[in-house]
Amino acid sequence: MQQADAPNQAPTIPFWQAFLFWLKLGFISFGGPAGQIAVMHQELVERRRWISEKRFLHALNYCMLLPGPEAQQLATYIGWLMHRTIGGLVAGILFFLPSLFILIILSWIYIQFGDVPIIAGLFYGIKPAVTAIVFHATYRIGSRSLKNPCLWSIAVAAFIAIFFFNIPFPLIILSAAILGYLISKKYPLLFTQQNAHANTSKRYGTAVIDDDTPPPSHAIFRWGNLLKILSIAGLLWCIPILMLSLTLGWQHTYTQMAWFFTKAALLTFGGAYAVLPYVYQGAVEYYGWLSPTQMIDGLALGESTPGPLIMVVAFVGFLGAFNSALLGTEHLFLAGAIGAVIVTWFTFLFSFVFILAGAPVIESTHNQLKFTAPLTAITAAVVGVILNLALFFGYHVLWPNGFDQGFNFEAALMTLAALIALFKFQINVLYVIFASALCGLLLYLI
Template identity: 30%
Template sequence: MSHSQMDAEQEGVDTSQNTPAYTLWQMVLYMLRLGALGFGGPVALVAYMQRDLVEQRGWISPADYKEGLALAQLAPGPLAAQLGIYMGYVHYRIRGATLAGIAFVLPSFLMVVVLGWAYVSYGGLAWMQAVFYGVGAAVVGIIIMSTRKLTQKSIGKDKLLWAIYLLLATLTFITETEIAWLFIASGVLVWLLRAPPAWLKWRGGGKLHGLTLLQFPVIGSLLSTQDASLLTQIAIFFAKAGAFVFGSGLAIVPFLYGGVVTEHHWLSDKQFVDAVAVAMITPGPVVITVGFIGYLVAGLPGAAVAALATFLPCYLFTVIPAPYFKKYGKLPGVIAFVDGITAAAIGAIAGSVLLIAKRSIVDVPTAIIAVLSIVLLWKFKKLQEPVIIVAAAVLGLLIYPLLHS
């Protein structure tokens, strides 16, 4: 091994591939920008990464992106944050994953802390309902366009993947939840049909599934927080949220409501709804709402503990299995498995889009804002999403008071 290779490995650079076309700091700056300007929630954020890192800049290969998306969907925790961590890992390993993850989360964390301070200091954010009225509708348009692109790129014209995609989209919409073991089952199905191993008998193949994943919430419920200090209670609860909730950042909302409002009585219903609204009107991962909740419960220490406890499990669930995805990801069986997982993941995302639309499109003005967002993004390919978000916020501030005076 040459000295340059040894030095590169000591620095955490992946020497198994060609020299990356970007520096680690370019990736960190990209993640900072995405965390500061990336609106639209997990669906839009993962689509931005595909557009920017794979299609436009060529930093990440389509295969690496697909592996990262599949791994992010396989593991519990927020989808976009895990994919961002994996993008940093691809060429710069642990150091890249760590810095990319911090850079992605930090801007929105700082924003929600400032909003939390304003909320506590000034007795709530009455204007937020008006802003969210417009922004929520625009977000629907943004994520519809993002999901369309993800579907075209990853599903194509493959009939088997389309069947899985439509099944998961339908089930997600009907049940209003993402069924974790179906992601695993989809991967196994495509694996068995496309690249079955010689030693695997059909009769025994059905034994490989992800039902054990469903036991995670049961394990989590065994962690008692009754006798702990407030910050310790926050740490344990939000660690469970990060470690035991599958799906996108939006999937964590029902879990948080059950613990924050119903179990611990840390927030009222109105405060919790405001917290979710803050997550939706700020860029970056939706799950950063945990920082706002933590601030309302225990100030800046509460915000920091809640955010760290939520994101640490998803970081570990990404970097620990990542080497095995990199090592074995090119095998036909793994490729087939990843294709199945990806189809299921994007199908579930599509179902979530319909759920968000159902809750955000509440009248004619919101429907018009959503349609306008779609038309503008369709017609003007280079139009930046933050421009639409700002315009929608202004429309919300103008229209909402007229309808609710």
């Protein structure tokens, strides 16, 4: 890490050092979006000090507002901020590329050996560990974001709204933004995070991209750059879908996958957990690309592999093409791999557009309260929503067949052990997942 030698010299982070970090992150980013954001905070803010807490949370607030995988978009944002467009592309692509290859292989293994006790046992043990990781990550994000009673109240209200009244996530986000803006007009100090910044500086030290570091030249909004990005993105969407439509037909499964996951990328807010019900309804109930049991197993694969949880769509694309034998019975694996690549392309394309087109606007607002207050309130609301998701996931692990069918004491013990390992001993999530998978395998075989 190289620091500036003069006050007017922009601090720099070596590109290849950042490249190696993003590559590493693609292989270790377990635990869903909450866990992945926590890993990035620990590495980039606390340990490496490449970006300050305030700038990190400002970027996170924006990503939380977008449809699509917020953790992958956050990586894209920070990579772009450090190293322009190439940095954003590298960070964003490496975040999910290892997961794509891993899920293609695991999808094939699942089809061939899904009933083998060893595979089933590993899945049995991984689920409690992931549950503990999501709870731990929720605590970490909440402890950083909820700095006063007002933000705590917003988080609690968001939890009550989604847990008890099932209010749609976009409505919760919009309400939090409006509330943050209105309260900040009368009580601006509640949203300035001055106290949080003081504590952060004391703990972590000066960051390369610090609170007062001016935005780099590429982060300044220009209409010409915006039109260029939108034009390129339009071509990257239009050309593939036109080729699929003209060569295979609009009703072909590959074409319908491209169209369906385009809608999923644009219409679903709240990250992967909000996308999953939409994907389930379309892929299982409407198109019939895979069975309900296969969809649940795919979610388990997505939870137990690195990368964004939304990468479960690669499993959906693989099985949808495989089950339909789109290239004939002699090319089942190739058909599945093409399906996985198609759905991944149309799922993530717009995530890059949102960041590369919108980040310059967001960077210009990080010291303006009228913009930061709504985003700070959104972060508080998202903490409550993530807690709801953690409880939802814990319910399905501890009561896999519903309350009427009894409590899973084995899963509860593994979840408790994982929580102790994370909270008490701060053990790396990879070791927690490995140990839990091994315990699950032993229990399943016994």
